[in-house]
Amino acid sequence: MIEMPPLQFAETNGIRMGYYEAGPKTDTPPVILCHGWPEIAFSWRHQIKALSEAGVRVIAPDQRGYGATDRPEPVEDYDIEHLTGDLVGLLDHLKIDKAIFVGHDWGGFVVWQMPLRHIDRVAGVVGINTPHTNRAWADPIELLRKRFGEHMYIVQFQDPAHSVDKIFNGRVEQTFDAFMRKPVPQAESTPAEEPVAGVGASPRLNLAFPQMIANYDARHDPRTPILSPEEKKIFVDTFTKSGFTGGINWYRNMSRNWRRAEGLDHTVRVPSLMIMAENDRVLPPSAADGMEKLIPDLEKYLVRNSGHWTQQEKPDEVSGKLIEWRRKRFG
Template sequence: MFNPAEFPTPTLISVNGVELEVFETGQENAGNPIVLCHGWPEHAFSWRYQMPALAAAGYHVIVPNQRGYGNSSRPANATDYSIDHLSGDLIALLDHYGYEDATFAGHDWGANVVWGLTLLHQNRVKKIINLALPYQARTEKPWIAFMEDFLGSDNYFVHFNRQPGVADAVLDGNTSQFLHNIFRKNVPPSPPEPGMMMINLARAEVPQGEPLMSDNELAVFVSAFEETGFTSSINWYRNLDRNWQILANVDPIIQKPALMIYGDRDVIPKSENLSDFVPKVDVISLDCGHWIQQEMPDETTRAMLQWLEHHSAE
């Protein structure tokens, strides 16, 4: 388990019209940046196990709480969380440090941002390491309508968009219980319950599986979301159709070297055509669920470092 007191002290950095709370290590390795992007409902702290090892391997490790999270800015308008804003924050962060490009790693929503960032700013991305969420090819109809057709109105992506504010209030009212229930490992497979998954998790009195982390670690997430509420982070979901429009005329093929790390027991399905869109991708699967770099930190870190070493000349 990780002692939260050992996590780096953050700096607030003004970029792209917002302030980002940024955690760093390996500053002595200036010139060799790697930017780690967290998912939902997470925090920069979710990369706590990888940061020291990447710094020891010679990287300047930059880990922002992205807009809407932690002590970073939380713009009031939902439209301020679209992929052009989220990727713009990361580009402005590179500019702040004077970096032409960087390796980017993302987990869950962070992976989605890294894919989108690369589509919009291919020349600023050196290499990609993404966890849990493979590249999402643009569908014929906007993503929320597409998901509603296939997954129904109770799917949480759809619900967040069609019933704004409803889930936010339930999660805000049950912050500790929700995070305690969602951050689990070795969850036994079971058929989906009726209703909306995130609301069900927030209300469940008995969690499934085993705790992912210690109470001290979990407290970092709980205190962050008790401070911010959930709306600003859920607003990322409320831009999926806007992102669909933004990416309409962008070349969908990513030509950068990429590593995709799956959890074999993740509920997110693996991509069947990933190499069609990311031709230089390598794929690794670990025997874990969704919270890959926290559930199997040593194996994740080793996979990242070995891949980075193998591609060091690129």
């Protein structure tokens, strides 16, 4: 049985945002859970249950472009200023002064930006798989293009014709069948490849995700699914309705975000936790090397035998670590 609290709505930053809330309203600071791509607040179902049962107030929004939340048309409406501004507006709506922001995948990029832009609203930050890095020395899309070529999915996502969106929109079930699986265990003898600094992923990884989805057949996939059929149906139904463009628009702002971050101090001055997943191929633990230079108050934790979808692959371990760290740091 899949449990989620009732869906609620907040008017924030010019959009209507859907969110889920559980746990005692008196608990402070509350925990805001921010999902990645292609996900929704439902990705945090296990943490919502575990944290609220442990007495923690927890809030999980469908972020801009996703699920029950509005999907504005202009691409610029998905830049990092809008995405962090949405979370500030959510705090305002709930009359919350400060929160701990927890983010996975793209949500991780957003939560690491919160203390750089809205320090007075941030009690602490937890990144899951997504490291905090300094501003790249050049436009990140150009760096990705040089390193991985034109077929790298983030480079393909820059196409103004939105041709890749159609691949995902036309194959919603295939997308979740292909993505939401545990990785094949790596052979002991395979040397780990170094990821690209500030970008993640090793150079030999096949990152042509649109083509992978277009040619995917679940019958020939030996990997173990993470989602039950009921859980998969929730993702498939949600994205069938919303499409993928809203989420992909986050990627279409990477160059804009990079340009507009010039001169921004990237030091994170709040208690922080970095949860890494041993077998994440796109955001490997080595991508978090050197974070201590930018985050004076940082704890790191490695989840073994987990791929990219850490909070869904290892829900009890992730929830347990979040509860333990929050108690230790915030009582």
